[in-house]
Amino acid sequence: MAHSRVATIKEAPPKTLNKFLVAGAVMLGLLASASGLKAEGDGVIRSHGYSFYGDLKYPADFEHxxxxxxDAPKGGEIALWAPGTFDSMNPYSRKGRAGRYSWMMFESLLGEMPATGGAAPADTYGEAYGLLAESLEYDEGKTWVIFHMRKNAKFSDGTPVTAHDVLFSHNLLLEQGLPSYAQAVKKRIPRAEVIDDHTIKFYFTEGISRRSLIDQVGGVPVWSKKWYEETGARLDEPRMETSPGSGxxxxxxxDVNRRIVYKRNPEYWAKDLPINVGxxxxDSIRIEYFGDASAAFEAFKAGEYTFRAETNSKQWATGYDFPAVEKGDVKTVSLPDGTPPTPSGFVFNLGRETLQDRRVREAISMAYNFEWVNESLQFGLFKQRHSFVQGAPHEAMGLPEGAERALFESLGDLVPDAVLNAPAIMAHESSSAREIDRRNLRKAMGLLDEAGWIVGDDGLRRNQKGETLKIVIPYSSSDSATMGAILEVFVQNLGRMGIDAKADKIDPAQFTLKRRERSYDMIFGSYASFLGTGTGLLQRYGSEEAAISLFNPAGLASPLVDKIINISLEAQSSEEEATALMALDRVLRYERFMIPVWFNDASWVAYYDQYEYPQDLPPYAVGVLDFWWYNEEKAARLKAEGALR
Incomplete structure (x- = not known):
């Protein structure tokens, strides 16, 4: 393997990035080498932010x-759409269906809150800058961290945000948050204490990786202790009433199931901080709800909402020919996207006994014909995804070589021969001439025969117990017609293999429940890509929380995956980290717990011509709710001409 592919993670081209898994930002003043800043004479590092290796793009005195x-003007409204329904404004409960963007009112010490708020820039990764925290300090060994909070921070009801609220929020997540989260955090963060009203200290368990410790506690959303104690509300219950946030x-x-309107808080305490300039x-963000994608698109054409991120290739290719587009009132733009293609696809529920044989999963994957789907249903606009880190420097390719091979050899019998001595698994190729590729069909039939699923006189496959090989794939009625067509073809192809397959169209609330309870054989779902390591990898791909983690829809539990993740967490350099992540990508693909589908390396957006954005967009965010702005003159023209209501 060429050394350039495992150089440093920060040499990655901005094509794959997962800001959800890579950690925060760092150190006061000027940055030392990529190996991190040196501590001061007392062995303590002091900073305006945090990153694991100690390198920050923005110095302490940056302006924006x-x-x-x-100079972006403030004002105006942007309106977007959401599918289905909502019955809660509490996004942290496992129950109910939370309203879109209902998390946006809350902030954290350092951590990024997606799309709006937060302190992580969109032109770099692995960095976060102080938001509720003005600065932090920690020892060289990262056994503890102290956050010094901004004394002017306040909730929207005017009450101050204090270290007591931070500690309360940390504990509330442990007591009433997701069990998988609580189990992981309790093991790593045994104690926290309030030093004074604006200073809090967290202690970290000895003998574990230093990854995802400082950024973990720095990223906890902060809620009002006073509000929770006065109302008796719980974090794990659906409710329409919300606690005051500081965002x-x-x-x-x-209006339940119809509309949500957020307004910019004119008294927002942090509006003049450098991280928030521009x-x-x-002034307001409006979310309109629709029962299905077709109704939503018709509403956009009628001007009922004003911004649309398009994911349906048929719509993008053929739908944007209505009068408002032809007149120039609606702009359609393909914007560069440096974020990773989300590892999406048909996910197997590995808790189903019938799906625990890799041969069965490989055979079922042959029913998906990317080439036919892309050309016949998606207008040839997508690319085939192969990797969990598609396009990153640590994407596994060919045979493992060099440092990656040495890593595998150090793990002995834990590594299957096919991982060590065969090329990285790629998505199968198919002919686009027909829905099913006959070569793949023959291969799939052979794999199923080999796995003991034999075709009976009725054309269905059964095992020695006489059980039918049956697959039910639920999907939401709010999904696009294209998704329905893709599932229909997939199910038809499974039937040709002798599998009793069904695509079950259900309402969004039922779908949400089935997804949460993992009540499915297969589901169209997603995992998280990873450009850097972190203990979040254990929640998503690890064994310990596999039975309960909402982030692991397959229920993947592999001792080899666990071992490689832990090796990445102990990496002492970016080179070692990249090697471990390459090995992880290779093994995840070997497990075949997901059938990879398509991805788009651009963001398709359509909007009424009253919005503007910076000429040089950052690589890791389109940023419509973050740094776009409203042009009042353009908006007045659209309204005068009747293009908008």
């Missing part, structure tokens, strides 16, 4: 992020 327009937006109004520019 490079990509924003610092730039608050709830203005909602951001949070809309």
């Amino acid at each position: 992020f490079d990509y924003v327009n610092p 730039p937006y608050v709830i203005d109004s909602y 951001r949070h520019n809309f």
Whole structure:
């Protein structure tokens, strides 16, 4: 393997990035080498942010992020759509269906809150800058961290945000949050204490990786202790009433299952901080709900909402020919996307006994014909995904060589021969001439025969117990017609193999429940890509929480995967980290717990011509709710001409 492919993770081209898994930002003042800043004479590192290796793009005195327009005007409304229904404004409960963006009112010490708020820039990764925290300090060994909070921080009800609220929020997540989260955090963060009203200290367990410790506690959303104690509300219950947040937006109004409106808080305490200059520019954000994708698109054409991120290739190729587009009132733009293609596809429930044989999963994967689907249903606009880190420097290719091979050899019998001595698994190729590729069909039939699933006189496959090989794939009625067509073809192809397959169209609330309870044979779902390591990898791909983790829809539990993740967490350099992540990608693909589908390396957006954005967009976010802005003159013209209501 060429050394250039495992150089340093920060040499990655901005094509695959998972900001959810890579950690925060770092150290006061000027940055030392990529190996990290040196501690001061007392052995303590002091900083305005945090990153694991100690390298920050922005110094302590930066004025604003490079990509924003610092003079962007404030004002106006942006309106988007959401599918299905909602019956809660509490996004942290396992029950109920939370309203879109209902997390946006809350902030954290360091951590990024997606799309709006937060302190992580969109032009770099693995970095976060102080938000509720003005600074932090920690020892060289990262056995503890102290956050010094901004004394002017306040919730939307005017009450101060203090270290007591931070400690309360940390404990609330452990007591009432997701069990998989609580189990992982309790083992790594045994104690936290309030030093004074604006200073909090967290202690970390000895003898474990230093990954995802400081950024973990720095990223906890902070809620009002006073509100929870006065109301008796629980974090794990669905409810419409929300606690006050400290973020730039608050709830203005909602109409259950129809609409949510957020308004920019004119008294937002952090509006003048350098991290917020040029951001949070809309006065209001409106979310319109629709029962299905078709109704939503018709509403956009009629001007009922004003911004649309398009994911349906048929719609993008053929739907945007209505009068508002032809007149120039609606802009259609393909924007560069440096975020990773989300590892999406048909996910197997490995808890089903019939699906625990890799040969069966490989055979079922042959029923998906990417080439035919892309050309016949998706207008040839997508690419085939192969890897969990598609396009990253640590994407596994060919045979393992060099440092990666040495890593595998050190693990002995834990590594299957096919991982060590065969090329990385790639998505199978198919002919686009017909729905089913006959070569793949023959291979699939052979694999099923080999696995003991024999075709009976009725054309269905049964095992020695006489059990039928049956697959039910639930999907939401709010999904696009294209998704329905893809599932229909997939199920038809499974039937040709002798599998009793069904695509079960159900309402969004039922679908959410089935997904949460893992009540399915297969589901169209996704995992998280990873450009860097972190203990979040254990929640997503690890064995310990596999039975309960919502982030592991297959229930993958592999001792080899666990071992490689832990090796990555103990890496002492970016080179070692990249080697371990390459090995992880290879093994995840070997497990065949997901059939990889398509990806798009651009973001398709359509919007009424009243919005503007920076000329040089950052690589890791389209940023419509973050750093776009409203042009009042353009909006007035659209309204005067009747293009908008």
